[in-house]
Amino acid sequence: MAFEAYATGRYSDREVADLLNREGYRTTGNWGERKFTKDTVNRMLKNVFYLGKTKYKGEIYPGKHEPLIDQDLFDKCQEVRSRRRSKSRALGGHKRVYIFSGLARCHICSLTLRCTATQSKGKWRYYRHIPDVRGHECSAPSQFMRADLLEKQWAEIISQIQLPEDWQQQIERLASDADERAALLKERSYAIEQMRRLTRLYRDLLIDESEFRQERERLSRK
Numbered sequence: 001m002a003f004e005a006y007a008t009g010r011y012s013d014r015e016v017a018d019l020l021n022r023e024g025y026r027t028t029g030n031w032g033e034r035k036f037t038k039d040t041v042n043r044m045l046k047n048v049f050y051l052g053k054t055k056y057k058g059e060i061y062p063g064k065h066e067p068l069i070d071q072d073l074f075d076k077c078q079e080v081r082s083r084r085r086s087k088s089r090a091l092g093g094h095k096r097v098y099i100f101s102g103l104a105r106c107h108i109c110s111l112t113l114r115c116t117a118t119q120s121k122g123k124w125r126y127y128r129h130i131p132d133v134r135g136h137e138c139s140a141p142s143q144f145m146r147a148d149l150l151e152k153q154w155a156e157i158i159s160q161i162q163l164p165e166d167w168q169q170q171i172e173r174l175a176s177d178a179d180e181r182a183a184l185l186k187e188r189s190y191a192i193e194q195m196r197r198l199t200r201l202y203r204d205l206l207i208d209e210s211e212f213r214q215e216r217e218r219l220s221r222k
């Protein structure tokens with residue numbers, strides 16, 4: 001019954017356990033009768049014992065008992081498991097990166113922009129200005145812009161920025177006060193580091209997947 005239920009692909013281990021418990025099934029083992037848990041169901045559905053086989057030191061041997069289920073059903077369960085696993089990985093592992101998260105603001109009301117992605121294809125990321133939703137007053141209307149375009153523009157801008165060769169001397173000339181100079185230098189180096197970080201981050205984002213795979217293969221051949 002557990003195998004049949006799981007093979008439909010509609011139940012998780014936990015749901016199969018609930019189903020068995022509701023029907024009054026209990027595990028039999030060294031600790032007596034227990035309710036099923038997601039772990040006992042997980043182990044059971046992978047156990048070749050139900051195929052009439054036994055496992056000894058990692059090897060599978062034909063057992064002396066009759067199979068309780070057939071191979072097809074067993075295989076179907078393993079297939080469902082691997083499909084569920086890759087599905088949950090695809091959902092959970094997809095983290096989107098927003099360069100301007102918490103930084104981009106509306107130039108009128110200075111409210112930070114919200115980062116969202118379309119649910120349907122999950123393809124487009126957006127920065128959104130939504131003062132009304134957030135209970136904020138702003139003369140600029142609610143609007144959203146595509147994150148990839150905005151970030152590309154930004155990358156073009158920062159690639160143009162060049163610090164003058166003699167920026168240190170310039171600062172020294174401009175700021176005679178020692179503390180002020182130190183603060184300025186600190187701010188400047190922080191800005192440089194920020195720019196460097198953004199450029200690097202952006203370059204990483206620009207590399208598309210096929211490029212990434214090629215690169216990885218190239219490296220792994222070395």
Ligand SMILES: [Zn+2]
Binds near residue numbers: 108111131139140
């Ligand atoms: Zn605004």
